[in-house]
């Protein structure tokens with residue numbers, strides 16, 4: 034059998050194959066952020082569909098970092114019973130599951146937290162043409178930085194208690210950790226920012242230390258890292274690559290390589306459209322391949338992977354240890370099982386991003402094409 038279907042490890046965690054469901058928000062938790070039946074169905078279908086490791090959608094670690102009304106929460110202990118049911122169902126399907134720990138930073142939803150709602154960021158960036166949200170936000174105080182570090186650590190401890198096999202920090206796509214890393218959004222002149230890359234990575238490293246202290250030495254701690262922003266003046270790949278190397282050296286157990294702050298149009302984001310030929314697949318391949326050469330921890334490649342042959346080529350050439358997919362598995366949660374059983378059809382996802390449009394409108398996750406067909 035292809036090496037794609039051989040078990041592989043992250044630390045001591047054995048994963049049944051090299052396929053990862055990249056984190057995918059589902060807008061299907063209840064209003065407090067607890068697990069619902071809709072989510073149970075989504076995750077069960079993925080696990081039964083043959084995936085090795087599922088990374089949940091963005092799960093907020095602190096109320097100030099919430100981005101959607103029906104977003105999953107790991108910010109308080111009352112979420113643990115629901116999450117336990119979720120991890121149990123996934124394990125029964127033979128898959129492993131990591132929770133994606135998230136804080137939106139300046140992108141946080143304005144409607145939570147009452148009148149003194151704090152929208153927190155590393156810095157305030159005056160006249161930022163790339164800031165796509167309404168309303169204002171402010172730079173965190175030193176105490177607030179430490180409070181959020183503590184919140185990430187506490188969330189990881191809850192994850193462990195709820196039966197997750199690992200945690201993944203969301204360090205991409207323009208949210209809090211991305212905002213710390215980017216020279217465009219981190220204008221701080223203290224130990225948390227400025228021109229020095231090391232300082233812009235301090236938040237990531239302190240979060241890692243706090244998590245390690247709380248969950249012990251053996252629990253896998255992963256990060257999805259945005260290694261380049263989508264506009265001039267943002268993070269450049271040269272620094273993004275150095276950041277990936279520094280984080281691997283500081284102890285993170287696996288890296289998933291993605292986009293940083295979004296620029297204009299889908300070409301300057303993590304979810305590109307019109308991936309209709311093999312050449313357009315795996316659009317972060319070059320970044321990931323370069324980083325893979327520099328680090329000794331497992332690396333996941335994500336972004337536009339649609340064909341079995343492309344996945345096999347990536348793994349057989351050693352360009353990544355895992356291939357990670359989001360949109361194809363919304364439409365076909367069974368895709369990996371099909372591939373394993375010899376049906377190697379190209380993913381039928383047309384990368385139209387209407388799944389995303391639905392989420393933005395507040396509807397739960399599903400493939401808009403499939404939904405349209407069902408109605409029609």
Ligand SMILES: Cc1cc2nc3c(=O)[nH]c(=O)nc-3n(C[C@H](O)[C@H](O)[C@H](O)COP(=O)(O)O)c2cc1C
Nearest residue numbers: 055056057058090091304336337358359360388389
């Ligand atoms: C509907 C939708 C929700 C997503 N939610 C998340 C998320 O919660 N966390 C995250 O890191 N990326 C999220 N992403 C990005 C995907 O994980 C992935 O990086 C991107 O879609 C490219 O992979 P793909 O071409 O296989 O879809 C989301 C993408 C889509 C389309």
